[in-house]
Amino acid sequence: MKHLSPAQLVDVVEGTAGDTLTAHCAGCPACRTKADELRATLAVTSANEVPEPSPLFWDHLSARVARAVRDEPVPGAWWQRWTWQWVPLSAAAMVLIAVGFGVSWRGISIVASHPASELALGPAVPLDGIERLDAGESSDVSWTLMTDLSSTVAADETLGAELPVLPDAADRALHHLTEPEQAELIRILHEEMGPSARMAPRPARK
């Protein structure tokens, strides 16, 4: 006759054993005695309670762990951190890019879809009287060149040439050009106007 194994006796005591094992235990004095002893010891052991610490202790423990964790580097791989930390920034960047594209596209569409005469024209404004948005571009060669060129062109001349001119347009356009674009603009202007195109210093502003 094969008696119950330790694992099977645990199942019997915990009430998870099948009918066959339970029936064996009921009919076998040796296995029944073991199971009874197991139950008795389990009852004594289970009744043992841990002294309850002070209610303040739990907050104290949280604070201790938080302090210890603060000194640790953030766990996780960089790409996992990226998703949470950089989402607001990357979203903002995407919005800026989208707005940038939108503005550029809109500008192109307006110029392309309207005859020059329909565009609002203002008088030729002397550029050295216009407040610039930012300082520090007095050494900007392209700005100097454009200012120099546009200051000699009257509004009615541009109208006759079907070129849409808005007040401050050249100035604003230059603000949106990147350095390579400005360099390219200068090159084109030099090409168009020949070596006579001079690079005058930017007029001093009042």
Add this chain to the structure above:
Amino acid sequence: MPIRAGEWLAHGSQPEWTMTVVEKTQGAPRDAGPLAELDDHGLVAACLAGRRDAFDLLVDRHKRSVYLLCYRFVGTHEDASDLSQDVFLRAYRGLRRFRGDSSFATWLYRIGVNVCLNRVSMRQPLQRSLDEMPNLAAPQADPAVALVRREEARRVRAAVARLPRKQRTALILRVYHDLPHKEIASALGTSVGAVKANFFHALANLKKLLAADTRSGS
């Protein structure tokens, strides 16, 4: 232009600013926000993504069970408190290794058992601290009954502390933390059969140890 407190009093006008006194609520989550709605796996993911406060919430959820586990192993409040901090710190450092195959609690138990067994093996014998342990349990109505229960509890803890490591671990996780054998096996990296066998031998040895203690005490 900002005005000084004395000026608005003199002008009879109200300041634009107000001061709100916020009373700290005991045990309340600290600006947990929507994190509190996440389950443990979600909090782990948030923590790995850089949200340290997600880990604070995990600590709040599991500190009691971790402390009790540690107390069962070391038997003093001070040691259990230190070990609990150590368990959470190790969990934080190793959070990337939590795969989510088991529950976070089971994973934490595994760390807890390792931390406790390491400490216990460095600090033998443990019985000394069990005798010195202050009993902070709720006072019993009958002092005599309370005394007997305290003494009984001390004897059992001393006996549990003398069990071999695997048997002690299986017994603590099964009896005091009500973990299913399968989860204990997962926490210990062993089979369910081995856990049950260790549990059986733990109880059998405990019976012998308690009987020997009674004989020596009488």
